[in-house]
Amino acid sequence: MADILLILVGAAEEGGHSGPVALGLQDYQWVSLSMLILVGIFIWKKVPGLITGGLDAKIQAIKDQLDEAKSLRAEAEALRDEYAAKLKDAEKHAEAMLANAERDANSILAKAEEDGKLMVERRKRMAEDKIAAAEREAVEGVKAVAVGAAAAAARKLIAEKHDASADKKLADEMIASI
Structure with a gap:
């Protein structure tokens, strides 16, 4: 061996x-x-075929991932553009709202001023009416006092200077005039 x-x-x-x-x-x-x-x-x-098949599969998977990344990037850019447009639109809307608020505030302020003027005018008229009424009352009061004083003075004068003969003469004149 x-x-x-x-x-x-x-x-x-x-x-x-x-x-x-x-x-x-x-x-x-x-x-x-x-x-x-x-x-x-x-x-x-057929190991080389398996190796090239595996490599081809890896290459295809990488290509698919790259395509997916490109589509995700395009989608992200579209979203970014959309949100940028929405932001611009929101800014325009906010400016319009601010302009409307200022216009409304000015309108309310003008109305308040006008209403205030009308109220002052109305109160002034009411005060003038009260003053005029007080003046009328005072004039009527003065007239009433004057009439009362005149009547009292007339009574006193008549009582002092008028006697029975004057009454008879006055009665005769009245009867004659009828």
Whole structure:
């Protein structure tokens, strides 16, 4: 058995090359042969196709991710533009609301001033009417006092200067005039 082993391993040193020899092939030849067999098995099992298929799948997945990122970016830009337009619209709306509020405030202020003037005028008229009424009352009061004083004075004068003969004469004149 040792002889077979020596034949297989080939411990002979020929040509100045020292190394194991098996079935007449040097070690580097065995390595080359095993590499050829391994490459042959890879080709027979279609490993390059699997590798390229896997790489193609990865490339396609990356392309899909890039396309999705592009669409997301476009969508984000559209949203940004939409919100920018909404912001501008909101600013215009706020300016319009402010202008309306100022206009309404000015209108209310003008109406309040007008109403105030009307109320002052009305109160002034009412005060003037009260003053006029008080004047009329005072004039009537003065007249009443004057009439009362005149009547009292007339009574006193008549009572002092009028006697029975004057009454008879007055009665006769009245009867004659009828």
